[in-house]
Amino acid sequence: MKSAVKALAVGIVAAVIGVVVGRQLAPTPKPILSEPLARLQYGNELFAKGTLVPPKADEMTRYKLQTEGQHPFAVVVTCADSRTPPEFLFNQGLGDLFVVRTAGIVISDEVLASIEYAVAYLKVPLIVVLGHTECDLLQHALSAKPLEGHLPLLTKHFEPVIRQVRSTHPHLKGEARLSRVTQEHVREAIRTIYQRSAIVRKHHQLGKVAFAAGVYHLREGKVEWLKLPEEWTDK
Numbered sequence: 001m002k003s004a005v006k007a008l009a010v011g012i013v014a015a016v017i018g019v020v021v022g023r024q025l026a027p028t029p030k031p032i033l034s035e036p037l038a039r040l041q042y043g044n045e046l047f048a049k050g051t052l053v054p055p056k057a058d059e060m061t062r063y064k065l066q067t068e069g070q071h072p073f074a075v076v077v078t079c080a081d082s083r084t085p086p087e088f089l090f091n092q093g094l095g096d097l098f099v100v101r102t103a104g105i106v107i108s109d110e111v112l113a114s115i116e117y118a119v120a121y122l123k124v125p126l127i128v129v130l131g132h133t134e135c136d137l138l139q140h141a142l143s144a145k146p147l148e149g150h151l152p153l154l155t156k157h158f159e160p161v162i163r164q165v166r167s168t169h170p171h172l173k174g175e176a177r178l179s180r181v182t183q184e185h186v187r188e189a190i191r192t193i194y195q196r197s198a199i200v201r202k203h204h205q206l207g208k209v210a211f212a213a214g215v216y217h218l219r220e221g222k223v224e225w226l227k228l229p230e231e232w233t234d235k
Ligand SMILES: [Zn+2]
Pocket: 079, 080, 081, 103, 104, 105, 132, 134, 135, 136, 137, 138
């Protein structure tokens, strides 16, 4: 009897440990990936490994796109940096991506209007904001050195995020601080698009468009996807 009780107790303890260990070992649930995002992730894997599949850019593709019109599957809002062309990074061809680029990523009225056009008229189901490591413009804004001509028009957009990171993470310096600023800048860009565009908000609430955010690593060639609130990522 005693041994039966002991066996039961051992069983319960084992079960509890199993549950606890199971919880610890269980992978964190991934956000449900909409198909367009999976396409981008796969394309980036090919790019990073150097195993690119030649993207559609042939005569037949051009003919189809010209006669049938464009149906891109993602808007990519990204930096104008020459090292970060989204079609390359995601291994996509003509007609696949609707790309909106400004130096440093600025969500101006014109950029918002471009995104709204893609979402409302081209029915694009995914908005990606893609930052990148070692962004010159963000570095300039962080250094707070005066800039000439129209350049302050760009950097003024980055200042609120830089102030926020300086106050919430005062210990961060150098690369670590730039990396944090880059991530927050990307998240803030998505928040701005959502808050300032009634068209995007409406399409998102109807389940017609989802968001994704990433940081492209110049050296590795990989996009690091950032965590966003789940209700934003699930289309
Ligand atoms: Zn940049």
